[in-house]
Amino acid sequence: MVDSKQQWKAWLYLSPAIVLLLVFTVWPIINTVRMAFLDNYSGLQAAGGETFSFGIENFTRVVKARRFIDCLRNTMLLCVLTVPISTMLALLIAVTLNSIKPLQKTLQTIFFLPYVTNSIAIGMVFAAMFNIVGSFYGTDRQLVTTAGIINNVINFFSTTFTGKEAMVNWINIGSAYRENIIVMTVYIVWNALPFKILILLGGLQSINKQYYDAARVDGTSRTRVFWRITVPLLSPMLAYVIITGFIGGFKEYTSIVGIFGENMGPANDRDRLNTMVGYIYDALENNNQGRASAAALILFGIILVVTLLNLYVSKKRVHY
Amino acid sequence: MKVVLEHVTKRFPNRDKKVKTEVTAVNDISFEIPDGKLIGLLGPSGCGKSTTLYMICGLQKLTEGRIFFGDEDVTELSPENRGVGLVFQNYALYPHMTVKQNIMFPLENLKGADKLTKDEMLERTLKVAKLVQIDELLERKPSELSGGQQQRVAIARALVKMPRVLLLDEPLSNLDARLRLQTREEIRRIQRETNITTVFVTHDQEEAMSISDQIVVMKLGVVQQMGVPQMVYNDPANLFVAKFLGTPPVNVFRGLIKGQALYIGNEKICDTPGVSDRGVYVGIRPEGFIFNPNGVLTCDFKNVEVMGGAISIVTGHADSESPIIRATVMDEVRIPEGTPSVKFDIKPNKLYVFDKETEERIYF
Numbered sequence: 001m002v003d004s005k006q007q008w009k010a011w012l013y014l015s016p017a018i019v020l021l022l023v024f025t026v027w028p029i030i031n032t033v034r035m036a037f038l039d040n041y042s043g044l045q046a047a048g049g050e051t052f053s054f055g056i057e058n059f060t061r062v063v064k065a066r067r068f069i070d071c072l073r074n075t076m077l078l079c080v081l082t083v084p085i086s087t088m089l090a091l092l093i094a095v096t097l098n099s100i101k102p103l104q105k106t107l108q109t110i111f112f113l114p115y116v117t118n119s120i121a122i123g124m125v126f127a128a129m130f131n132i133v134g135s136f137y138g139t140d141r142q143l144v145t146t147a148g149i150i151n152n153v154i155n156f157f158s159t160t161f162t163g164k165e166a167m168v169n170w171i172n173i174g175s176a177y178r179e180n181i182i183v184m185t186v187y188i189v190w191n192a193l194p195f196k197i198l199i200l201l202g203g204l205q206s207i208n209k210q211y212y213d214a215a216r217v218d219g220t221s222r223t224r225v226f227w228r229i230t231v232p233l234l235s236p237m238l239a240y241v242i243i244t245g246f247i248g249g250f251k252e253y254t255s256i257v258g259i260f261g262e263n264m265g266p267a268n269d270r271d272r273l274n275t276m277v278g279y280i281y282d283a284l285e286n287n288n289q290g291r292a293s294a295a296a297l298i299l300f301g302i303i304l305v306v307t308l309l310n311l312y313v314s315k316k317r318v319h320y
Numbered sequence: 321m322k323v324v325l326e327h328v329t330k331r332f333p334n335r336d337k338k339v340k341t342e343v344t345a346v347n348d349i350s351f352e353i354p355d356g357k358l359i360g361l362l363g364p365s366g367c368g369k370s371t372t373l374y375m376i377c378g379l380q381k382l383t384e385g386r387i388f389f390g391d392e393d394v395t396e397l398s399p400e401n402r403g404v405g406l407v408f409q410n411y412a413l414y415p416h417m418t419v420k421q422n423i424m425f426p427l428e429n430l431k432g433a434d435k436l437t438k439d440e441m442l443e444r445t446l447k448v449a450k451l452v453q454i455d456e457l458l459e460r461k462p463s464e465l466s467g468g469q470q471q472r473v474a475i476a477r478a479l480v481k482m483p484r485v486l487l488l489d490e491p492l493s494n495l496d497a498r499l500r501l502q503t504r505e506e507i508r509r510i511q512r513e514t515n516i517t518t519v520f521v522t523h524d525q526e527e528a529m530s531i532s533d534q535i536v537v538m539k540l541g542v543v544q545q546m547g548v549p550q551m552v553y554n555d556p557a558n559l560f561v562a563k564f565l566g567t568p569p570v571n572v573f574r575g576l577i578k579g580q581a582l583y584i585g586n587e588k589i590c591d592t593p594g595v596s597d598r599g600v601y602v603g604i605r606p607e608g609f610i611f612n613p614n615g616v617l618t619c620d621f622k623n624v625e626v627m628g629g630a631i632s633i634v635t636g637h638a639d640s641e642s643p644i645i646r647a648t649v650m651d652e653v654r655i656p657e658g659t660p661s662v663k664f665d666i667k668p669n670k671l672y673v674f675d676k677e678t679e680e681r682i683y684f
Contacts, residue, residue: 210412213379218426218481219400228425232416319416 032293041290058294071279079249086189090196098204115194123258130170203237239314253277321484323353328385345371347541358511360528361521363538369521405478409490413462420458426481448480468499488520559679562603572641575602592684599676608670609647615663
C-alpha cells in the first residue's frame, strides 16, 4: 500500500494518462449520453445559444426512421452471415495449417497478409474483381474493355458449357440487394480470416500433443478427435474470436466504403447497404449530434446484449 | 499376454538437418516379457527406455525388428489395434471431461461388434473406478484432483478397455516422495488383481526393484541385463549395471589381477583362480564390508553416519574411483574419533571384478 503522504506522487505520475483519458474517452461518453437525451440537439445551434429540452425524442425519431431500420437490418444480416462463416473457415484453415509441416511458416505469413493490408485498398481490388464493366491498358497502350475476373470466370464456364454468355451484376448500377450482400459477405469474411486464423492457430499449437497420442491409443476417429478434443480445448479461443467478431461486425462500415465508396450502395440506390455506424456518421455530418448520440447508444446496447448472450452461452460450452 | 521384442531398432533423423547421420535411440534389442508379469524398463535418461515403451505401444514405428503379442505379429499394427493401454507421464487426462467421461472415452470409441450400450459402458467404468479406488470422484474434473488421484484416473482409463498389455511411462515421477511409495504398491496391487502384462518405464532403480517381477536395465539403447531384481542386483553383468543398481551405490576401486590374485593397491584381496593378469575395476557393495581389525583392505577413516539400524563407515582410498567409500555395517561397531585407518574383510559374493577395457564382469 502506498503511504498516504506519497499518494500525490502516484497521482502525479498517472496524471498524463488520466488527463488524456478524461478528455478523449470519459468526457465524450458522458457527452454522448447528454446529447442523446437533449431533444433534437445540434452542435451548431447550441453554439448559437439555443437551448434544448430534456427528453427521449432523439431515440423515438431514430427508431421510427426508415433509414435507421434499413441500416440495422444490413448490419445484423452481415453479422449473422459473416461471423459464423469466417469462424468456421478460420478453424478449418487453422487445423489444416497446424497439421502440415512443410511451408507452414510461409503459408502462415500468406494467410496473415490481409491483416496488414489497408481495407479500403482491399475493397477497391474486390470491387474491381466483381465488376461487370471495366477496362485495362493492353500491350499496345490501347484501352481494352473487360469485366472483373469473377465475371470473366463465370462467363468462361457459361460459354464453354452452355454456349451462352452470362454475367452477374454484383455491384454496378442495377445490381440486386442479394448480389450486393454476397459480395459484402465474401469480402468481410476474407478480411476477417487472418486475425481469427492467427488466434486459433496459436490456440491449437498450445494444445498438448499427448492428448492426441492418448486419443490415438484409444482408437479415436479423426472426427471424434476434432469434436471431442480439439474443439473443447480450443473453446476459449473460439469464444474470444466469436465475441470480438460480433463486436467488429456491428461496427461494420469501412468494408462497405471499400466496395461501394461513399455511396454505400450501387449508384442507382444510394445508402442501400448503409450500416449503423454509417447512419451515425451521416447524422453527425448533418449536424444532428442528438440523433447520432442516440443511435450510438442503441448500437452500444445491442452490442452489450449480444456479448452478454455470447458469454452466457460460452459459460456452458467453454472449458478454461 | 506374452510380449516378445526381436532385434528391435529405432533410429531418428538427426535434429540438425544438415547432419545426415541418424541417431540410434534403440539398438537391436531382444527380450521376452512373460505373460501376466510386471516388468520395469530401467535406465538413465536417454537410454531409449521410453522409446522402447512407445514402440510396444505403437505410437513409434520400428526401424528394424519385430514385436509380437503372444504369437501375433503386431509390428505393423497401429496403437488402437494392438489392444494396449498407455498411461502417460503427465497422465494426459482430458481437462474438459469429468473423471467418468475420461474413463468412458475409450469405450465410446469402440466400433462394430465391440460396440457397447450406455449401461455396459457405465458398468465397466464403475468397475474399473472401484478397482483403482476413485469411485467417489467420478463427477470431478481432473483439475480438482490431486496428483495421485489423477494417476489413478489415468490408469483406470488405460484399463477400462481391458488391454492385453498395460504400459506406464514414468508412472511415479510426478508424485511426491510419500505418495510415490504408496502409489507403487497400488500399481503392484492393480497389476496382481487384473493379471495384465504390464511394462513400466523408470529411471529410479529403487522404484523398479521394489515392485517389478523382472527388470530390464538399458544403457544407450542397448539392453545390459534382464532378470529378477535381486538376481540382477546380486549378479551384475557389467560395471554399468553394478553402478546403476543399489543405494548407497556400489564402491568402485581400480585393481589389478596378478598371479591369479586380486590386488587393490598393494593389498591382496582374494584369489582369482583362472584369471589372467590385467587391470580391473573392483565393485564392492556397501554391505559387502566386514569390519575387522585384521582385514584385507585398509581404508582412510573419515567419519561414521548413523542411519537407524545400521551405520555407514565413510572412508577413502587412493585407488577408489569416487572420493568416498561407504561401508554399511551393523551398529555394534564403535570406532573412536581420529582413527587414521580402518580395515575390512570383503564378503566374496558382494565383490565383483570387471575388465578394465570392456567393463564386463570377470567370473572366477
